[in-house]
Amino acid sequence: MRLLKILERMLAAIPVALGVAVLAFLFLRFLPGDPVQIMLGDTKVSQQQVTALRHELNLDEPIGSQLVHFFGQLLHGQLGTSIIKDQSVSSLIGGALPATIELTLATVFVALLIALPVGILSALYQGSWLDRVVLSGALLGVSMPSFWFGLLLILLFAVEAHLLPTSGRISPTLLVERHTGFMLIDTLLAGNVRAFVDALKHLVLPALTLGVVFAAVLARVIRSSMIEALHRQYVTTARAKGVRERVVIIKHALRNALIPAVTVAGLQVGELLGGNMIVETIFAWPGVGRLVVNSIFARDYVVVQAAVMLYAITYVGVNLLVDVLYTVLNPRIVL
Numbered sequence: 001m002r003l004l005k006i007l008e009r010m011l012a013a014i015p016v017a018l019g020v021a022v023l024a025f026l027f028l029r030f031l032p033g034d035p036v037q038i039m040l041g042d043t044k045v046s047q048q049q050v051t052a053l054r055h056e057l058n059l060d061e062p063i064g065s066q067l068v069h070f071f072g073q074l075l076h077g078q079l080g081t082s083i084i085k086d087q088s089v090s091s092l093i094g095g096a097l098p099a100t101i102e103l104t105l106a107t108v109f110v111a112l113l114i115a116l117p118v119g120i121l122s123a124l125y126q127g128s129w130l131d132r133v134v135l136s137g138a139l140l141g142v143s144m145p146s147f148w149f150g151l152l153l154i155l156l157f158a159v160e161a162h163l164l165p166t167s168g169r170i171s172p173t174l175l176v177e178r179h180t181g182f183m184l185i186d187t188l189l190a191g192n193v194r195a196f197v198d199a200l201k202h203l204v205l206p207a208l209t210l211g212v213v214f215a216a217v218l219a220r221v222i223r224s225s226m227i228e229a230l231h232r233q234y235v236t237t238a239r240a241k242g243v244r245e246r247v248v249i250i251k252h253a254l255r256n257a258l259i260p261a262v263t264v265a266g267l268q269v270g271e272l273l274g275g276n277m278i279v280e281t282i283f284a285w286p287g288v289g290r291l292v293v294n295s296i297f298a299r300d301y302v303v304v305q306a307a308v309m310l311y312a313i314t315y316v317g318v319n320l321l322v323d324v325l326y327t328v329l330n331p332r333i334v335l
Contacts, residue, residue: 006320006324009316009320009323010320013312013313013316013317013320016312016316017309017312017313017316020308020309020311020312021070021074021305021308021309021312022067024304024305024308024309025066025067025070025301025305026063026067028299028301028304028305029063029066029301031299070305078090079093079302079305079306080302080305080306081302082295082300082302082303083298083299083300083301083302083303084295084298084300085300089302089303089306090306092291092303093288093291093303093306093307093310094181095181095286096286096287096288096290096291097181097287097288098180098181098182099169099181099183099285099286099287099288100272100273100280100287100288100289101182101273102182102183102184102203103203103206103207103210103272103276103280103285103287104269104272104273106203106206106207106211107206107207107210107211107214107272108211108214108265108269108272109207109211110207110208110210110211110212110214110215111211111212111214111215111218111265111268112215112218113211113215114211114212114215114219115214115215115216115218115219115222116222118134118215118219119134119218119219119220119221119222119223119226119261120222120223120226120249120254121134122134122135122219122223123222123223123224123226123227123230123257124226124230124249126227131223134219134223135220135223137216138216138217138219138220138223139216140216141212141213141215141216141217142213142216142217142220144213144216146209146210146213146276146278146279147278147279147282149209149212149213150205150206150209150279150282150283151282153205153208153209154166154205154282154283157204157205158205164201164202164204164205165198165201165202165205166205166283167202167283167284167285168202168283168284168285168286169183169199169202169203169285169286170183170187170195170198170199170202171198171202174192174194174195174198176190176192176195177190183199183202183203184196184199184200184203187199205283206279206280206282206283206285209279209282209283210272210276210279214268214272217264217268218261218264218265218268221260221261221264222257222258222261224260225256225257225258225259225260225261226253226254226257228257229252229253229254229256229257230249230253232253232256234252235248235252235253238252259326262322262325262326263322265322266318266319266321266322267318269318270314270315270317270318270319273314273318276289277289277290277292277293280293281293288307288310291303291307292304292307295307
């Protein structure tokens with residue numbers, strides 16, 4: 001039954017993704033700027049060449065015809081060809097997606113490493129100086145713009161301390177054969193420890209920039225949920241039975257407190273997988289977010305349309321995963 005419900009939710013994601021694609025298609029066509037002029041630049045070209053290029057890119061057709069052409073390509077499993085780079089959109093997004101996934105996983109690791117112990121300790125010592133410090137730090141983290149925090153980390157660890165690199169995924173002098181697209185995995189497969197350490201150093205700053213802000217949100221949610229759970233009857237009963245405090249906290253209180261935290265984490269992960277445009281641009285991280293930013297500036301409609309569809313599918317997929325995790329944390333919840 002659960003599998004059937006999951007399949008139904010997956011099928012329901014298809015019209016959502018298509019609807020988002022249509023909206024993105026229409027909005028992009030009304031943005032100022034001409035991709036043909038951007039491609040040709042300031043070079044002196046004749047009107048005949050401009051007309052020929054418009055025809056080649058199907059930009060001289062009515063919007064309705066362009067939309068039909070777009071969906072025709074989707075039915076054949078094609079996302080189109082980039083107007084600016086003259087490459088298939090699938091290869092462009094496929095090449096950038098591993099970098100975004102790698103950064104997302106690192107961000108989630110940093111966030112959980114900070115938020116779980118901090119949120120639990122803050123709830124256990126509610127009203128203490130530790131709790132006040134945690135609440136103040138979480139408020140600061142939530143209010144702090146990620147781009148400002150990223151620049152601050154660059155100035156501190158890269159410019160002043162010379163400990164970490166400022167941009168990219170790996171130093172250009174280190175050549176590693178790409179198998180999976182995940183730099184840490186590829187360096188391990190190549191047996192190149194130096195390249196692995198270098199790739200890990202490049203990952204630290206962007207992961208900290210996103211992870212600390214993520215942890216600030218998550219820690220507040222875990223703290224509130226833990227405080228509520230610790231005052232529930234089942235916790236009092238477990239303590240009355242003589243269950244060890246560690247078991248009461250982890251098995252009884254934390255498991256139930258994680259349900260709202262999973263919701264917040266799911267939304268954040270969906271945003272990260274979609275590509276954090278600002279942070280990826282600051283650190284020159286070659287992920288989906290940076291690809292979309294460059295495509296927007298270049299008016300590369302086809303790439304932006306495909307990326308927006310990816311965002312929609314990612315959010316729906318993550319929300320479905322969150323619903324499934326609900327049933328694991330609390331078997332009484334059904335899809």
